[in-house]
Amino acid sequence: MKRYGILFLLLLWPALALAAPSADEIVARANKAAYYAGKDGQADVKMTIYDAHGGTRQREFSILRLNVAGEDQKFYVYFKKPSDVRKMAFLVWKHVGGDDDRWLWLPALNLKKRIAPGDKRTSFVGSDFFYEDVSGRGLEEDVHQLVKETDDQWLIKNTPKDPDSVEFSWYQVWIDKATSLPVKAEYFDKEGKLYRRVSAEKIETIQGHPTVVEAVAEDLLAGTRTVNRFSKVKYDIGLKERLFTERFLRRPPREVTR
């Protein structure tokens, strides 16, 4: 009977996994859905930054992403607005578990500037989004804990393994069961106060991939807010790895300039 019991468990194992995945499995799935859809992808981004006094600033850029070996990725960001950063390009070779390689292309100087790795939890182009929101946070950097489950969402609490490396003491993420996409993240400071929120406002299914097409980041202390709107999203366009090199910083590819 014991033998059959084990067999029974083994047969049931996939079903069990589906029914009650661990917190680590949930975040791994969410990470895949949010940052790794398809073999590659591209999108145009319109970013609006609202300051606390009602003023706004606009950014427009195109992003190309390619999944390479392992969990590593390459990104190409081409700026279109505002005018003073037009034609600048930002190249990232993301290394999971290590420092990313980052370069900034300054067209007026024809200069490929290498950027020191630095803190990933700093503002991306002056917005309320952080570099880490754009390229993803390493899963191994936090301890994940499933704190709540509803019919359509999981709530995961994430506590940093190295508390001194980040500005939050913990954050919680709601993950949609149907799409595996993280739909809301709330960050709490050392006093346990909520001070930052990132949320997915609109999700569309594009080429079979549920995709966030509108995202908002809010700094609740400063009273600032940034809205990202994604358009022309495409997956599996067959991007070549050579696109993510100096050659195509000097000569931006049509995929981003169109």
Place this chain on the structure above:
Amino acid sequence: MKLKMNKWGLIPVLLLLAGFMPGSVSTARAGLLDDVDLHGFFDTRAGIRTTSDATQRQTSLLESRLQLDSLYQGDALTLQLRGDFIADDVEQDRSIDLEQGRGWFDLREANLLVSPTDWLDLKVGRQILTWGTGDLLFLNDLFPKDWQAFFIGRDVEYLKAPSDAVMASFFPEWGTIDVVYTPSFDADRYIRGERLSYYNPLLGRTAGRDAVARVDERNGWFSDDELSLRFSRNIGSFETALYGYLGYWKSPAGFDPGSARNTFPRLNVWGASLRGPLAEGIANLELSWYDSRDDRGGDDPFIPNSEQRLLLGYERDLGRDLTVGVQYYLEHLVDYSAYRNSLPAGMPERDENRHLFTLRLTKLLLNQNLTLSFFAYLSPSDRDFYLRPKASYKLTDNWRLSGGANFFGGSDDHTFFGQFENNSNVYAALRYSF
């Protein structure tokens, strides 16, 4: 008054004007113009000297410029035109000189880019070229610089002067080969005394408008040509490169006693560089060998000796939106005893080794709309310095206000930065980008 536009003539100016006036083009061409992208900025800036110089105006900078930038991207080729229309109150000579960047128009870029095959890019025409790993220090980058623009407080992009060249880039599997051929020598836009004073060794003092440098230009097509080469390759996160240059000293470092004019002696440069991550920052190493071909023995007092140059740099983040960069740079004069023995009496003697340190601090504030930066050159061997503090604030997405200073100083009048002591200045600028 001389109109010196021998290389590219008025054609690009007319093209620019035509391209920038869509109204002047018939609607039949609208299809083509849809692909043309027109942008630019209007920039106005003013600066004054912080010390007085009897040979110069107190006003160091007073100018407005309209830059128009137009890009056409077709299937087979990309065309780029970028030029500045300038009203400059300090410059005395208003005639256009596209080489020295003087007059009411400065052509920054006018080039055509094609990729005939998967492994080749060709860029032909006027273009800005940069390579090497230094931060405001150049060892293997022998493309023309505009030191005057840099020292008087124009935007830093004006440090790079345009080249009229053909750049061919080859992309085999094992690296990248860049070959740049400049058929007629493009000198630096060097300091000649017209608006910045310099040390004149003949007079034994600093001189300005009273003794503008007299220079034997090199502008023979295909005879005074330059060739720049680079082989680069990434190894993991490290960028490696080898460089070569066959041409001339970029500033008129030589002297012809017969004509009493400064000259551009022949120069070859060979070098290498390495850049990559180190201890949470980025480190770079660059080496170069300056082979002064007209004075290989080092005993001609009127031609610079060969040099070995070394650069070590390191940059990293120090907290949120704060970056610090340090560099050490060495210029080692080869055949130093030959140099000393041949030095005419009364001429100031340079050291065998010129040591230079630089420091860069950059802090972003107010949602990255305010940038505070500080760059310092400090030479313990020359006992001189050059400080560049700057603040820049983006009032809106279009308007930017900035202010800064260029402070020079030194114990001696003849050292690299010390000679510019009386050119120290402060400036302010307002720019509208569109």
